[in-house]
Amino acid sequence: MITQERYRTTVKELLANGSIKMAIGYRLGSTPDRRRPLFIRTSEEADQLVLDSTCMTNLSGYLVTEGLLSDEKKVGIFLRPEGIRSINILAAEYQLNADQIVIFGFDSTGRDVRPLDGRNVGEFSKLLNEIKEHPLQIVKEPLHWRIEKMNAKERFDFWQEEFSRCIKCYACRQACPMCYCRRCIVDSNQPQWINTSSHTLGNFEWNIVRAFHLSGRCVQCGNCDRACPVNIPLRLINQRMANEVLDGFDHFAGLSPTQEPVLASFKKDDTETFIL
C-alpha cells in the first residue's frame, strides 16, 4: 500500500509539472483478483492506480501504439524487471526512444510489492545484470519435467497435441511487447507464407515461427501464456529458447538500450561458417 500511495503522488506530481503526458499502470478489474491496464492523464485517474503483487501484465507493448510517442513527450509506465528489459529491446530495435520513457519500477515477493530505484532504463542496468548473473530460481513445474524426460518423437507429439487447441486468435502475438510488426508474417498473403487455417500444419507453422522470432528477444514476462484462451503452455517454449540463446551466445535479452539483437547481428570472428 505504501508503494502504491507513493507512486500515486509521484505520478500526480510529474503530470502536474508536465514531465510526463501520461502514465500507464494498473487499476482494479472486474473481479477482486483481476487488474486491468490504466491510462493516467489526470490526478483523478491517478487515484485509481493500484499496485500490488497481482499486477502481472507487462504493459510495455502499449508504448508502441501508433502515434503515442511521436510528439516526443514523455510517458511514464509501471514495469517489473522483465518489462524494463522489454523497453531496452524496443529501444535497441529502434521502436522507441528510451529517453522518452519514465519508468516506475516495481517487483514483488509473495504479496509484498516494493519499488525499484531509478526512472530511466540506464539506472536499472546494475539490477538487470544481477538478474542475468543470478537468475531467479524458477520452481520447475511438473509439466517441465515431463517434457524433459521425453524423446524427440514424444516431444513432437506433445506439442502437436498442445497446438491442436490453437484457434489462431493471435492473443499471444497481440499481448507480446515484441510483436510490434505493423504487418505480421501471417497477415501477409502475397505470397502467403503461412497457412491461415487453424489446422495441424497451420497451427504448427504459426507457433514455431513465433518461437523462433522471439528467440533472444523474449524476456519471459508471461503475457502470451496468460493471454492464451486455450491454455497452451507457451511459457515453456519461450523459456527453452531463451536458455538456448543464453547458453549458445551468452545473450540475455534487454540488458541495455544499445544491446545488439543476437539473431540480427553478426561477428566477423563467428566460429560458425555456414552463414558467412
Add this chain to the structure above:
Amino acid sequence: MTRILFSDKLDNCVAKWRSAGLTVIGPVQEEAISRYAAVEKGTDLSFGTVLPDRSLKELFFPQTEPMTSYTIKKNEIETTDFTPPQGKRIIFGTRACDASGLAIDDPLFGWDYKDEFWFQRRNESVIVTIACTKSDDFCMCTSLKLAPDSTKGADVLLRPIVKNKGWIVEELTERGREAFAIISEYLLESPEPAIPTVIVPEKFNLDTCVAWLQNPENFDSKFWKEISMRCIGCASCTYLCPTCHCFDIQDEGDTYSGIRRKNWDSCSFALFTMHTSGHNPRSTQSARWRQRIMHKFNYFPGKFSVNSCSGCGRCSRQCPVDMGITETLQEISKL
C-alpha cells in the same frame, strides 16, 4: 409426476444412443481446458463447470473447414466439393447461453444463402440443455433477456434435481422426443424437486444501451476511444463467442491445386477490413471494438430482430486485458 433421468443411468443412455447411431457429445474437462467433445461413456462428461471454456458454435461452424478442392490442368479445372460430415448426434448438457447462440445464428446462416455446412449439422443435432444452478461473475444471460433455463435453441431441457442425482426431463421438440424415446426405459416417474436455477443479476439495462447505440450521433462519440484504449486487438473474444460468425474464404495450395477453406475471421483484426490499396476503413482498434458492439446490438437486431449476444460472458472472462461486452454496456448505460 415428472420424468427423471437419474445420473447413474447416464452410461446406459450414452450406450443406447450410440448403438442407435448417434454420436454423443457433451461438456468434457480436459487437462488444459473444458469444451464440448464426443464421448464414449456417460462418466466422461463433466457437469461441474459453470460453462465450458470453448463455446458450442465450433461444433457447427468449425475454426477451419474444407469447402472445395481444385486441380487446374491445361484445358480444364477439376473441382470436388466437400460436404459436412454426415451423422446424427446428440449434444447432452449444453448451457442455455450456448444453445441460444445457435438459434441466434440460424437466420444469419440462412439469410441470402443457405449455408449447408451449418444447417446440415443443425438438422442432425439434438440439443439437450441443462439449466444452470450456478454462475460466476461474468455470466450475464439475464441482461440479454435470456435465462439460465432458457429453452432457446434447445430440443430438450433438463433441470438438475437435488444432490445432483439426475435431471427432470422436459422435451421441447419432436427431435428431442425422438431422441429421448430411445432411452425411455431409463426415464422414471418420480416426484423429485428440481434445484432452483441460479439467479444471475442483471448487469446493465439492454434497452437503454440499444437506444444509445441506435442514435447516429453516438457513432463518433469519444466513448469508443476511451473504452477500447486497452484493447490489444486479439480475437479471443470473437473466437470464444457463441454467436460471432465471421469467416474468410482462403485458398491453400498453389496455382495448380489446392483446397478452398472457410476459416474463422475476426473484426478485431486490422486485416479484416484492410483494402488492397492499403486503406483501412476501420483503421483504429476503437473503430473495430465499436463495430463489434454495434454489430451485436444494433445492426444484427436491425436485420434479424435478435441481439447477437447470448450473455455467456466468455468475452469478459477470457479477455487478456479484462475488457468485454459487459463493461462496455455497463458504461453505455451510465452515459
